[in-house]
Amino acid sequence: MDLNERKLKILQAIxxxxxxxxxxxxxxxxxxxxxLGVSSATIRNEMSDLEELGxxxxxxxxxxxxxxxxxxRLYVDSLMELKSISSLERKKIKKxxxxxxxxxxxxxxxxxxxxxxxxxxxxxxxxxxxKKSRLKHIQLVPIDxxxxxxxxxxxxxxxxxxxxxxxxxITHDHLNKITNYLNAKLKGHPIExxxxxxxxxxxxxxxxxxxxxxxxxxxxxxxxxxxxxxxLYANGVTNIFNFPEYNDVSKAKAFLSFIEDKNxxxxxxxxxxxxDIEIKIGKENCYEEVxxxxxITATYSLNGxxxxxxxxxxxxxxxxxxxxxxxxxISLNLNDILNxxxxxxxx
Amino acid sequence: MDLNERKLKILQAIxxxxxxxxxxxxxxxxxxxxxLGVSSATIRNEMSDLEELGxxxxxxxxxxxxxxxxxxRLYVDSLMELKSISSLERKKIKKxxxxxxxxxxxxxxxxxxxxxxxxxxxxxxxxxxxKKSRLKHIQLVPIDxxxxxxxxxxxxxxxxxxxxxxxxxITHDHLNKITNYLNAKLKGHPIExxxxxxxxxxxxxxxxxxxxxxxxxxxxxxxxxxxxxxxLYANGVTNIFNFPEYNDVSKAKAFLSFIEDKNxxxxxxxxxxxxDIEIKIGKENCYEEVxxxxxITATYSLNGxxxxxxxxxxxxxxxxxxxxxxxxxISLNLNDILNxxxxxxxx
DNA sequence: TATTAGCACTCTATGCTATCGAGTGCTAAC
DNA sequence: GTTAGCACTCGATAGCATAGAGTGCTAATA
Numbered sequence: 197m198d199l200n201e202r203k204l205k206i207l208q209a210i211x212x213x214x215x216x217x218x219x220x221x222x223x224x225x226x227x228x229x230x231x232l233g234v235s236s237a238t239i240r241n242e243m244s245d246l247e248e249l250g251x252x253x254x255x256x257x258x259x260x261x262x263x264x265x266x267x268x269r270l271y272v273d274s275l276m277e278l279k280s281i282s283s284l285e286r287k288k289i290k291k292x293x294x295x296x297x298x299x300x301x302x303x304x305x306x307x308x309x310x311x312x313x314x315x316x317x318x319x320x321x322x323x324x325x326x327k328k329s330r331l332k333h334i335q336l337v338p339i340d341x342x343x344x345x346x347x348x349x350x351x352x353x354x355x356x357x358x359x360x361x362x363x364x365x366i367t368h369d370h371l372n373k374i375t376n377y378l379n380a381k382l383k384g385h386p387i388e389x390x391x392x393x394x395x396x397x398x399x400x401x402x403x404x405x406x407x408x409x410x411x412x413x414x415x416x417x418x419x420x421x422x423x424x425x426x427x428l429y430a431n432g433v434t435n436i437f438n439f440p441e442y443n444d445v446s447k448a449k450a451f452l453s454f455i456e457d458k459n460x461x462x463x464x465x466x467x468x469x470x471x472d473i474e475i476k477i478g479k480e481n482c483y484e485e486v487x488x489x490x491x492i493t494a495t496y497s498l499n500g501x502x503x504x505x506x507x508x509x510x511x512x513x514x515x516x517x518x519x520x521x522x523x524x525x526i527s528l529n530l531n532d533i534l535n536x537x538x539x540x541x542x543x
Numbered sequence: 544m545d546l547n548e549r550k551l552k553i554l555q556a557i558x559x560x561x562x563x564x565x566x567x568x569x570x571x572x573x574x575x576x577x578x579l580g581v582s583s584a585t586i587r588n589e590m591s592d593l594e595e596l597g598x599x600x601x602x603x604x605x606x607x608x609x610x611x612x613x614x615x616r617l618y619v620d621s622l623m624e625l626k627s628i629s630s631l632e633r634k635k636i637k638k639x640x641x642x643x644x645x646x647x648x649x650x651x652x653x654x655x656x657x658x659x660x661x662x663x664x665x666x667x668x669x670x671x672x673x674k675k676s677r678l679k680h681i682q683l684v685p686i687d688x689x690x691x692x693x694x695x696x697x698x699x700x701x702x703x704x705x706x707x708x709x710x711x712x713i714t715h716d717h718l719n720k721i722t723n724y725l726n727a728k729l730k731g732h733p734i735e736x737x738x739x740x741x742x743x744x745x746x747x748x749x750x751x752x753x754x755x756x757x758x759x760x761x762x763x764x765x766x767x768x769x770x771x772x773x774x775l776y777a778n779g780v781t782n783i784f785n786f787p788e789y790n791d792v793s794k795a796k797a798f799l800s801f802i803e804d805k806n807x808x809x810x811x812x813x814x815x816x817x818x819d820i821e822i823k824i825g826k827e828n829c830y831e832e833v834x835x836x837x838x839i840t841a842t843y844s845l846n847g848x849x850x851x852x853x854x855x856x857x858x859x860x861x862x863x864x865x866x867x868x869x870x871x872x873i874s875l876n877l878n879d880i881l882n883x884x885x886x887x888x889x890x
Numbered sequence: 891t892a893t894t895a896g897c898a899c900t901c902t903a904t905g906c907t908a909t910c911g912a913g914t915g916c917t918a919a920c
Numbered sequence: 921g922t923t924a925g926c927a928c929t930c931g932a933t934a935g936c937a938t939a940g941a942g943t944g945c946t947a948a949t950a
Contacts, residue, residue: 298707298769333684335684337682349706422645433803434796434799437795445789445791445792448784453781
């Protein structure tokens with residue numbers, strides 16, 4: 197059964213009201229506040245139909261009705277008009293993002309902060325993934341007789357370092373030679389690639405440095421491995437307390453415990469697809485703990501390659517229109533900055 | 544007025560019971576469960592005295608009594624017997640800390656995780672402060688024609704890096720010269736020291752590199768400035784939900800919002816003194832939001848210099864005995880590892 | 891045939907009252 | 921100085937009546 201225009205209008209009105217008030221919506225409210233030109237009785241009948249069709253839910257007999265996930269999905273897909281972002285918000289975004297442009301991680305973290313500030317929901321972002329990038333430069337630096345610093349720089353503008361302890365003394369010269377060789381050999385390759393037969397090849401090439409190579413290369417593997425961990429930024433976590441659906445301690449606890457578990461959150465973000473904007477509503481989320489939440493994510497990319505995600509999570513009763521436009525704007529700006537600044541030799 | 548032995552015993556019993564049960568303690572409970580050899584009426588009289596002296600508080604006339612901050616202070620200072628840590632716990636600490644010993648930040652973060660796991664409270668830790676350390680090594684590495692990587696390594700084993708964009712091309716050779724000079728000049732000096740008249744001196748010394756120096760040195764200042772930010776690790780934040788005193792949403796919110804604000808938490812930790820173990824009970828804390836919490840912190844140091852703090856925060860009704868011994872053990876272990884491993888050329 | 895007014899019905903929320911019980915403080919006896 | 925005994929206090933809980941928001945159904949209406 198198709199939804200006629202009136203049903204759609206009523207549904208939209210209910211969703212609108214519920215998003216604002218967080219209270220079950222009754223027929224009289226709709227009749228009075230949204231001029232649909234019909235009486236509350238008519239609306240009542242339509243609402244009954246909408247419930248049967250799965251768009252509405254009634255907490256109990258004598259209560260108003262609440263939109264279901266299905267309703268929100270319809271709303272997001274076709275009913276909703278995207279709110280255009282205010283010029284003040286636009287300014288805040290521009291200003292906030294222009295602040296920190298040197299460290300890409302800072303930039304992402306900053307974006308997440310702005311996102312939660314503007315939306316008043318919890319924002320989530322994953323930093324550029326180190327392992328998925330390509331090697332731009334690797335450098336071995338002797339710190340003292342026994343310590344070597346390994347710095348790995350990626351084409352996504354991330355530099356990571358670790359310090360290692362060697363068993364034997366290592367000469368500056370040896371390290372330089374190895375550094376040069378590694379750069380020549382590995383530049384442009386994915387970081388993941390480091391680790392296969394590198395040691396063997398190196399020894400073939402420079403047998404005289406065998407001892408040093410045997411010490412250094414395993415450490416490089418190890419460094420790469422250790423640096424693989426994905427960074428997650430969560431901001432405005434306590435914003436959920438602003439929503440009456442989390443006035444219940446056990447619900448707040450469930451949500452916060454979930455968000456506190458970095459692995460779960462990263463996995464959840466990874467699972468969302470690679471579209472520009474991805475919206476998961478309620479039960480569409482895989483994790484039980486957030487099945488009454490909606491997640492709106494955008495990707496950000498460098499050189500046309502997606503390198504991370506940023507988004508917002510909140511109750512399904514979310515101001516989709518506002519949030520989507522803000523997420524869109526921020527991700528657009530973010531992408532611009534990334535590609536202008538980091539790509540063309542910037543930074 | 545001095546507290547006689549019986550009063551102390553009663554007070555101890557009340558504290559003990561309240562820490563366990565989180566319920567106001569009545570005279571009958573004490574008389575029955577703690578064999579003090581006196582009747583409930585006697586205890587009632589003593590409790591009345593203890594209240595007058597400020598050690599106990601009565602939520603309302605017909606309720607039992609609750610220890611005050613003053614009582615906890617007395618308890619911690621003289622009544623409490625330190626629980627010796629179980630061998631299982633000791634094992635967990637040893638095992639947990641031996642896992643990650645290369646990156647000092649990892650080590651601290653790990654310690655914080657173990658701390659919250661073992662205590663079931665929220666653990667807090669500040670990473671070694673970059674600016675307070677001394678320079679061990681600085682290195683400028685050309686990434687491509689226009690990009691330069693600055694790596695700064697401290698004597699506390701932290702390496703930080705930033706990538707900079709130059710206006711003009713820079714030669715490998717120039718950078719090397721500057722690197723060498725900087726190392727010779729700055730090694731062993733506090734990081735904070737970088738930034739005074741460095742540029743001027745450098746130009747004096749190597750006039751031919753003037754252009755490069757003019758470009759590079761301000762960036763180094765900037766890098767140092769940016770890296771100054773203190774890292775904070777908080778673990779087990781949602782543990783507060785386990786305590787009935789936070790069954791009230793607004794209280795949970797207040798606590799969590801406080802903990803979410805990194806600046807406040809860092810400031811709070813900084814404010815606690817430099818003693819081995821520092822205990823702040825309730826109102827002894829500066830911040831309003833945690834005046835019903837207790838904070839137990841320990842320092843960790845390298846080369847005899849305190850470089851960070853680690854601790855636990857929870858309701859004043861805290862299992863002090865257990866927490867203190869765990870914090871002590873972890874900080875001892877942490878210090879051992881730091882000084883064995885990082886100090887004598889290790890890591 | 892679609893809409894609507896009207897009404898009985900349902901169910902939650904709120905406030906009131908009575909009751910229970912844990913705990914105190916005081917008094918008098920030991 | 922200690923304790924048994926008792927009156928008193930006060931929060932917590934349960935029960936009950938009431939109000940009000942909202943529904944669903946029916947019959948009248950356009």
